[in-house]
Amino acid sequence: MRCFRPRRAADEVDKLVKRPLVSGDVREGGESSTSQLSRIMRPDDANIMGNVHGGTILKMIEEAGCIIGTRHCNTQNGDRCLAALVRVEKTEFLSPVFIGEVAHVTAEITYTSKHSLEVQVQVMAENILTGAMKLSNKAALWYVPVSLKNVDKIMEVPPIKYASAEQAEEGKKRYEAQKLERLETKTRIKDVVSPPSNPEQHTVGFSQSSLIHLVGPSDCTLHDCVHGGVTMKLMDEVAGIVAARHCNTNIVTASVDVINFHRTIKKGCVVTVTGHLTFVSNKSMEIEVIVDASPLMETEKGKYHAVSAYFIFISLDKYNRTLPVPPLKIEGEEQQRSFEEGKARYLQNKAKRLAEKERQQ
Template sequence: MWGPAAETLSSLRICRIMRPADASGAGGVRGGTILKMAEAGATVSTRHCNSQIGRRCVAALVRAERADFLSPMRIGAHATHVSAEVTSTSKRPVEVRVNVMSESVLTDTKKPPNEATVWYVALSLKKVDKVPGVPPGLYPRQEREAEGWKRCEAQKLGCRETTQRNGDAARPRRNPEPDTASYSQSGVLHLAGPSDSTLHGLVHAGVSTKLVDGVPGIVAARHCKTNTVTASVDATNFYKVTEGCDITVSGRMTFTSNQSVEIEVPGDADPVQDNLQTRYQAASDFFTCVPLSQEGRSLPVPQLVPDTEDAKKRFEEGSGQYLQMKAKPQGQAEPQP
């Protein structure tokens, strides 16, 4: 008979120090970092799902119940202890309770744990889309067995309610037409933390460069529907960005020739912790990208359709600059793709 697993069936404990890469600009550990550590439940679930001889499967996360962050965590002098334990099983899902506790390595004081309940199902390694049954767990007391079944039924009902609610909220909306500037436009948002900054709180220019470099590749791939490579980058202007700023990098197509695309990539900084300072430009750049086939040969570019007055103005400016570059004698400037 299927039932809740014994408390000692499968458990895991890990410990590590929180580092600058785990923290936000204010020095507190991000909630996403704690939730990532809660994925230790995948290990204990996989152990349980492979407890029967001859089974070869891996546990996949299907639902995370409400996670309560009972106390903030700080970087540096705090060790984080994570414990994950299988608490019940049913025919398909495995319930895992994860506790994350912070302990000061200097004063030996502990904070209340952050708790989460996560559910996993087994996926066969031979056939990924096959969901085999979960090995039964034995529990000495029937009342705990009944409690486990109730939680299992509750999480199934919660899954159905969430699916129905999201289905009602997801209204079909008109997408921008293909080949337009709005269709390929993309962006990324990044909160500059301690690991991005110097000892004086200034964000490394390389962080901004990395963010700026990733966006035009997405924009070009959306427009060209194939892999693209960067052919050239104009001179880049950098401005001072401090730790704790939100960096927003957006990319928009401005011009296309027969074999290349031009993408403007502005980057803005928003000092979210400083009410006196307003949003300002952190970087500005223009990228030229070329689409390639799987064999590495250049492909023709779908012509850009400017769908707004601003897009039309930028297209005309890009066309004029492109014609000027083409008119220059070879040797004075690098040939454009």
């Protein structure tokens, strides 16, 4: 349900949402480069504890990014196009959102290359009874414009204006970095290994979970390809099941490392979303989620890796305080290697958070 915001709430959102790169919120042609969606959180958006699913928020973030990206790319002459999601950078879940709160999702185009654009998104949660506002999420997404006439044709992106040459250069660095990382990630994806028939508790096999979904028309864009937000919601649900099975407590999404969209998933495909634990610290769990797709009516094409990501979950008590996470029992060299790689990511992200905290003080 879309909703109208009172003027006071609208003012608070505008104050709290920071627009980091583009000066004046105007792109070439004089049109606004920002977009906002608002929706009240309903019971079907949340888990049994009343926390809104991380996948619901991710889906709203992608919708806002797709709208502003598609709108911007269609300001030029030529074929009409649709912004297709190819990557989501690390996404922090800064505070939980609850049933009855209104999520205000603001998206802004912050960099454009010849064939792609970066959209930065912030989510504010509003308690409409008290007027209190809190920053819930921040994310950066990359899109490419795909022609509506030819799904294999990537269109050119109209440029945006920057406040300074330094801001344009910083955007270019982010573009080059994500392009390289996407190629590296695609080569690292391994096939999913089935768990043993009677796995021991707190092992990788015990909590590993899969979800099978047939892609229908309501899941798809105008190209008959799956919305990125739909895929992310399924991935978050599977990761949540893995985390809950390992802890047997209330769990919430704390962050998403990076989501890479390697290949498109079309209507009529069967997607298998599989999640398994890779690393566990004292109070967090890293879960690798892989999305495989295969055309239902064209079996000769076989299954392929479509999307991959690492989700970070934490365990909570009934007062929403963090709980210790049971240690992960490692079995075999491959799991040990994955654990060490996950530990390295954990320490790297921890160092970044501490550095960011020091800069803000």
